[in-house]
Amino acid sequence: MIEVRHLSKHFGRTVAVNDVSFDVSRGEVLGFLGPNGAGKSTTMRILTGYIPPTSGRASVAGIDLVEDSLAVRRRIGYLPESAPLYGDMEVVEFLRFVAEIRGISPGETRERIARMVKRCGLDSVIGRSIHHLSKGYRQRVGIAQAMIHDPDLLILDEPTSGLDPNQIIEIRELIRELGREKTVILSTHILPEVSATCDRVLIIDEGAIVASGSPQELSASHGSGEGVTITVRSSDPAGCGDLLRAAPFVSEVSVADGSADGLVSIEIFGTEQSGLGEEVFRFAVANNWTLAELRTEKASLEDVFRSLTRKEASVE
Amino acid sequence: MNNIWTILRKEFRSYFDSPVAYIYITFFLVLSSWLFMRGFFLVGQASMRGFFGILPWLLLFFVPAVTMRLWAEEKKLGTIELLMTLPVRDHEVVLGKFLASFFFLVVTMALSFSIPLMTALLGNPDAGPVLGGYFGAVLLGAAYLAIGLFVSSLTENQIIAFIIAVTLTFLLFIVGEEFVVYSAPSALVPILKFLGMGAHFDSIGRGVVDSRDVIYYLSVVGFFLYLNVRAVESRKWK
Numbered sequence: 001m002i003e004v005r006h007l008s009k010h011f012g013r014t015v016a017v018n019d020v021s022f023d024v025s026r027g028e029v030l031g032f033l034g035p036n037g038a039g040k041s042t043t044m045r046i047l048t049g050y051i052p053p054t055s056g057r058a059s060v061a062g063i064d065l066v067e068d069s070l071a072v073r074r075r076i077g078y079l080p081e082s083a084p085l086y087g088d089m090e091v092v093e094f095l096r097f098v099a100e101i102r103g104i105s106p107g108e109t110r111e112r113i114a115r116m117v118k119r120c121g122l123d124s125v126i127g128r129s130i131h132h133l134s135k136g137y138r139q140r141v142g143i144a145q146a147m148i149h150d151p152d153l154l155i156l157d158e159p160t161s162g163l164d165p166n167q168i169i170e171i172r173e174l175i176r177e178l179g180r181e182k183t184v185i186l187s188t189h190i191l192p193e194v195s196a197t198c199d200r201v202l203i204i205d206e207g208a209i210v211a212s213g214s215p216q217e218l219s220a221s222h223g224s225g226e227g228v229t230i231t232v233r234s235s236d237p238a239g240c241g242d243l244l245r246a247a248p249f250v251s252e253v254s255v256a257d258g259s260a261d262g263l264v265s266i267e268i269f270g271t272e273q274s275g276l277g278e279e280v281f282r283f284a285v286a287n288n289w290t291l292a293e294l295r296t297e298k299a300s301l302e303d304v305f306r307s308l309t310r311k312e313a314s315v316e
Numbered sequence: 317m318n319n320i321w322t323i324l325r326k327e328f329r330s331y332f333d334s335p336v337a338y339i340y341i342t343f344f345l346v347l348s349s350w351l352f353m354r355g356f357f358l359v360g361q362a363s364m365r366g367f368f369g370i371l372p373w374l375l376l377f378f379v380p381a382v383t384m385r386l387w388a389e390e391k392k393l394g395t396i397e398l399l400m401t402l403p404v405r406d407h408e409v410v411l412g413k414f415l416a417s418f419f420f421l422v423v424t425m426a427l428s429f430s431i432p433l434m435t436a437l438l439g440n441p442d443a444g445p446v447l448g449g450y451f452g453a454v455l456l457g458a459a460y461l462a463i464g465l466f467v468s469s470l471t472e473n474q475i476i477a478f479i480i481a482v483t484l485t486f487l488l489f490i491v492g493e494e495f496v497v498y499s500a501p502s503a504l505v506p507i508l509k510f511l512g513m514g515a516h517f518d519s520i521g522r523g524v525v526d527s528r529d530v531i532y533y534l535s536v537v538g539f540f541l542y543l544n545v546r547a548v549e550s551r552k553w554k
Contacts, residue, residue: 048401052552073403080401084394088333089326100322101402145398 001026001153001183002047007056009042009207016042018207019056026152029179031198032187035309039207040187041081044157047185048078060153074102077146081157083138087131091122091141094130095148102149116144120174136167143174154178156186160193172196191305205309218304228268228276231293232284237264243287244268249279263292319404323412324419327386331420336385341424344378348428363441367431368449372489372517375457380481382420383464384474386413387548391472400548410544414465414537421457425450444523452520455533459513460485462540469547488536489513 002024009017017039024030032040045051047058049069058065060072086094092113099109117126120140125133130141139159146154159175160168175197178184188194194201195215203211203218211218234240241255244266252269270276277296284291331337351374352367359366390396399409435441464481471477490496492512497505509515513536516529 045397050397050401050551070403070405073401076401078398078401080394080397082394084398086326086330086395087393088330093329097322097326098402101319101404103318103403 001028002058002060002185004047004058005056007043007046007053007058009039009046009051010054015207017046017053020204020207020209021056022202022209022212024183024185026183027179027181029175029184029186029197029199031194031201032185032204033191033194033201033305034187034189034204036189038204038309040204041157042207043204044078044155044185044187048076048155049073074149075151075153077149077151077154079139079142079146079154079156079159082161083142085130085138085141085145088129090127090129091133092126094141095144098145099148104149112148112150116148119147120144121170135162136164136170139163139167139171140174143171147178152183154182154184156184158187158189160188160190168193203305203308210308211304227297228270228280229265229293229295229297230268230280230284230291231263231265233262233290233292234264235262237266240264240289241266244283247279247283249276265293319408320412320415323404323409324415327413327416328419331382331416337420340378340381341427344374344424345428348374349431352431361439363439364432364435364446364449368445368453368517371449371453372456372514375453375460376482376485376489378424379421379457379460380464380467380478380485382417383461383468384477384481385468386417386465387469388472388474388477392474400551406548407545410465410541410548414461414541414544417461417465418458421461422454425453425457442523448520448523448525451525452517452529455520455530456513456517459533459536459540462537462544463488466540466544466547469544485513492516 002022004023005021007017007020008015020039020043032043034040042051046053047060047065049065049072052066061075063071063075065072086097089097095113095116096109099112100106104112117123120143122137122140122144125137125141130138133141139162143156143159146156156175160171163171172193175184175186179197179199186197198215200214201212201218202209232240237255241253244250244253249270250268251271254267256265256267268276268280270279277294281291281294284294348367348370351370355366387396390399400406432441432446435446463485464477467481467484468474468477471480489512492509492515496512497508500508510532513533516532519526520529
């Protein structure tokens, strides 16, 4: 569906996007993940034909972006960052305007608008001026606008920024639903969003792709191994820590300072990728410890993101 | 072509969606009538010459106020990104916006038609200068609009767009006036006289519609609309 090859964008001497290549296949939901100013929006602006790349090429459905920008734009639905909309227009008037520019016939427009209203939950605000809407509704109008011509490809720049938790969940559900039939590219700097909505993630930092894969793959390949936290009843926390440290399957132990009720929390990191929880349990039983809690923590996407983007920063 | 029409309608409607249009029109009609009527009974002639004398100066402030919003607001709110990623060509948007402001100007001018009607009731004015005057005013207004629209595309601040447009229009208007031409080097005189927007208006206002004047105004419109398209494209040059 999308082919991007060695795409770069310079603004004067600043490099916003640096030699980026990736493919997106039909029906995939791809997430751009990166800190603010990493080049996510710039990449999207290039893909939507708003600005041309400095070098490199990109095509959507086999059509080159620079050569036939209009044809590409016809196939894309785009929600720019922070959903800029014409505030003085009414919701229905605005959707009709976009539909008309998209070349939808007047007869069909009515039906399309009705479908968008239903799908994006706009019934209650349809006749209102856009500048009277809450952020959540504006965002939904922005998504409705992007889908009105039923495009194969949706590009959504931070679709959930500035929304409250309920609205975020609603928008995520909408995106997941859309992802079943359409190709979606979305950007975010909120990590749980990616695991919640995307099939594949590109982690972008300082204009370059630093990692790509499914959220699970990324956690597995870049994580720092498993961690287990146990809570035991003990009068000698330091002794427990020393015993654990001597065990062969343990690489690192940290004992929390004593607590009032005799419960001690100990964090353990293993030498192997998996199976640490069971080992710790057996070890505790062998030593006759009273185990109040045992919790396994997988390396999260958050750790991956932080380790990847911080590394880049420290190189500089 | 369809896109131009769609954008024209959207922009034209958005004038009337807010109170701004009504304030502009009222301001224009009250001020033009007041300035005209003040001298009308003193002169004691059923002539519109006074009206067309003040019109260029009124339009000097009225037109930039009409155009200042058209691009600056899009840039400020970021809607320009939404608009320019729709399947429209840059020149279609420029033309649509220009024509919308043009029709708004025509509507405003048409509403001032009570003045020639009144003069016709009170006396027997020559129809030629009146029609010629309106024709010239519309052409002059179109040239102002093209300048104002272009300036609006250079900034995201409407106030700055207004002030620069007034200044630029004013300079282009007076550059052919006698007292500017007097102090200019003689080699430049014919050029300045040709470039000045005021001189071309005077001859049309006398009821003489010369094709050279019409072509002059259309060239000014074309030139600034072209610059406008280039300015909109400039986001692609960086």
